[in-house]
Amino acid sequence: MTENEVDKNSSIIEKHDINRIEPINWWVGFKDASLQLLVHHPNISKWNPEISYHGVSIEKVHQADSPNYLFIDLNISETTKAGKFNIVFKKENEDDLIHTYELKSREKSAEDYVGFNSSDAIYLITPDRFANGNPANDNSENLNEKTIDRTDDYARHGGDIQGMINHLNYIDDLGFTAIWSCPLLTNDMFQGSYHGYAITDYYQVDPRYGTLEDYKTLSSKMSEKGMKLIMDQVANHCGLEHWWMKDLPFKDWINYQENYEKNREDWSSDKSITTNHRRTVNQDVYASKIDKKNMNVGWFVSAMPDLNQRNPFMAKYTIQNSIWWIETVNLGGIRQDTYPYPDKHFMSKWAGAIMHEYPNFSIVGEEWSLNPLIVGYWQDGANNGDGYKSNLKSPMDFPMQRLIVDALNEEESWDTGLVKIYEGLANDFHYAKPKDFMIFPDNHDMSRIFTQLNGDVTSTKMALSYVLTLPRIPQIYYGTEILMHDFDNPGDHGLIRSDFPGGWADDTVNAFTGEGLTEEQKDMQLFLKKVLNYRKNSKAIHDGKTIHFAPEDGVYVLFRVFEDETVVLILNKNEEPIQLDLNRFEEMGLTEKTLFNIITDAKVVWKDSLVLNEKGSTILSTKL
Incomplete structure (x- = not known):
């Protein structure tokens, strides 16, 4: 239906006079009856919204510091029916502004959103580097970064959602039951946007990856195979080119906002506002106020503004956005980036709101610490001295990952080598629920396991064997099954996220079919396939x-x-x-x-x- 066209299924006339309203739609039937709409339009603060729809009422209207925003608190009663209605914005001596909004019926019950658990094995994909299924979407004239250059490890290479769809059989046949893709939302940055973690629109799939319909298709085809889709989300920061950065709604929408607004033109030179990365301040009873502030308020990098979750409107926006994606693409889990960097009380509220609506759902949080005391603090059910309750089901097991590498690289002695993983697993007494931890040999931020183990194929198999038999939720990075590595420059992110061979039409090696792989690569692929497919049906594991x-x-x-x-x-x-x-x-x-x-x-x-x-x-x- 086009704008201003009569909707034959209702009595309203579809109009979209407002530049932006988010969430862009909602659903009936949530436990939480509240919905807060962010409205962005020139001088909208001088207009008064009205709604006439049974079961929907405006509870309060909030003006922001910028005149171009309104925040509208709605109540959606439990008797509200799905349908479309008009939000009418009125102003004396002006024609009404009308925006048609939709409340949808939920496609399944909240209890049927079942998250990942220890019976799953997760395949992690950097989508730009996995497979280019639709070369027609490689560039977008409306976005800042337009170059496709596969010779540049930090440029766009063209992998997309269709590439993942095309190779679901390969992933399924290997024995994986879930896919975690690095973020697929728009990163409208001028360079280095391929990784996905500098989001510039929280409600838009990046056109270079495809469309929202493509994302839904990926999810539905995975569901047909009994697989779960895990979405990588970022609550801590956005990209510097996010649409709201040119017109921030409140004076405290982002951290260090006053500094940023005074120095927009040369912002990257200001090093005083970046985080100190001292994540232990979240637990440290001796931590100074300044260290706490620098950690939680500081920007991750100068190109990624740190979002202020202490602002209640930002907090509500972030929670609603997560719920919107769960419903829209039928998620089987969320992976939350940089988990300890935002305000920890907000993160508890965020995870709690999701788990309240979806009691069988799963969330995994990234806490890159090698100390099990620190990592265990973030799991729901932890007996924390400060009384903190996280509502987070699954931390990532960075401590065990490091111990696996050390154990296999070191010479054997009384206190080195395999004793490292033996004693590391003994730390499970500290965890509230060890089998809900996510374990991995490597990921998109660290050297490939084959590199970490110095190119030793046997050690790599040993690492994978241990990861896949532990009481944990295992995650394997794409290409680990064919011994992908970063020997040329260990730890280099662009190289870690190399193209998967066979994902591009002109590739001479095709790991999906086995064409051009070495015998060692084929053997590793088969080894992992056998372990994963046994694991899939093993109650013991x-x-x-x-x-x-x-x-x-x-x-x-x-x-x-x-x-x-x-x-x-x-x-x-x-x-x-x-x-x-x-x-x-x-x-x-x-x-x-x-x-x-x-x-x-x-x-x-x-x-x-x-x-x-x-x-x-x-x-x-x-x-x-």
């Missing part, structure tokens, strides 16, 4: 009891047990054959039972001893 034995002679053994299924992981760092005494594990009740190697399908009778011929991982199960 999803929900089983965990028992592990202290490493001895360079061998570490971990058991996962659920009813009649036992999974055994053996990590062996010995280059020469070694005999493993199985009598040590008598308490596991496996004596004389037949187990199966899930990689080779070979049978193993658990009796007396087991010869480990070479360094590597062995995964055995009592069930095929």
Whole structure:
């Protein structure tokens, strides 16, 4: 239906006289009956809004510091029917301004939004670098950055939503049950916009990735396969070219706003406003006020304004935006970027509001700390000394990730090597619910695991074996299955996020089909596929009891047990054959039972001893 056209399904006339109203639509049937509309239009503060629609009432109208904003508090009663209505803005001696707004019916119940859990395995994708499914959307004349240059690691390469859709069978066949994509919203920056974390419109899919309909199609096709879509969201900051940065609604909409407005033209030279990254101030009882302020109020970088969630209108805007995306694209989870940087009390409110509406949903938060005490603080149910309750289901397990790398790189001794992961897993006593932590060998912000393990294929398999059998939610970065690496410049973000071979029509190597891959790459792909597809149906790995034995002679053994299924992981760092005494594990009740190697399908009778011929991982199960 075009603007000003009569809607045949109602008595109203569709009009859209207002430049911007957000959220751009809403739904009936939420537990929280309140809705706050952000209205942006020249001098709109001098106009008075009116609504005549059964069940919808205006509770309060707020003027902002800028005359170009209104914030309208609505109440949507539980008897309100879905439909369209007009918001009429009136001003003496002026023609009315009319904006048609829609309340939709919810497509499924709140309880049916089921998030990810320990039965899932998540595939992380940087969409610009995965696959270019629609070259027609590579450039947008309306956006600042227009260059597609695959030779430049920090330019746009053209990957998009259609590229992910085209290769869902590949991801599904590997054994993944969920996809976390780096942000797909518009990043209208002048350069380096490919990563997605400098959002300039919270209600728009970046045209270079596709359309909102493409995003919905991705979600629906994943649902058909029983897969979950996880959205990467950013509450801490936006991009400097966000539309509101030229006309901020309040004097405290962003942090250090006064400094910014005085120095817009040379803002990048002001280093005094960036965060100190001292995330421990959120827990530290001795932290100074200035350190707390610099951490939580400071900008992440000069190109990403720090949003002030202490402003109640910003807080409401952010919460509503998250809920809007859950409903619009049928999300199976949210990954929240830079979790400890915003105001922590707001983050509790944000997560709490989502979990209140969607009790079976999941949120994972990024806290890049290697201290389990710090990471555990952020999980819902933590017994925190300051009484803080986060409402966050899943922190990211950066402590264990680092320990896995150290354990496999170090020489074996009493306190180095495999004992690192043995003692690291012992830290689970501190966590409220360890199996809700997200574990990963690498991600979009760190060197590939193959690089971290110095190009050792066997060690890489050992790392993946451990990640996928732990009582955790595993996440694997795209390309890990084919030994992608960043040897040329370890840690370089552009290189970490390299193009997936086969995602572009002129690629000579195609990892989706196997064409051009080395034997090592094919072997790793098959290895991961076997482990993931076994894991998909393993109750022992999803929900089983965990028992592990202290490493001895360079061998570490971990058991996962659920009813009649036992999974055994053996990590062996010995280059020469070694005999493993199985009598040590008598308490596991496996004596004389037949187990199966899930990689080779070979049978193993658990009796007396087991010869480990070479360094590597062995995964055995009592069930095929």
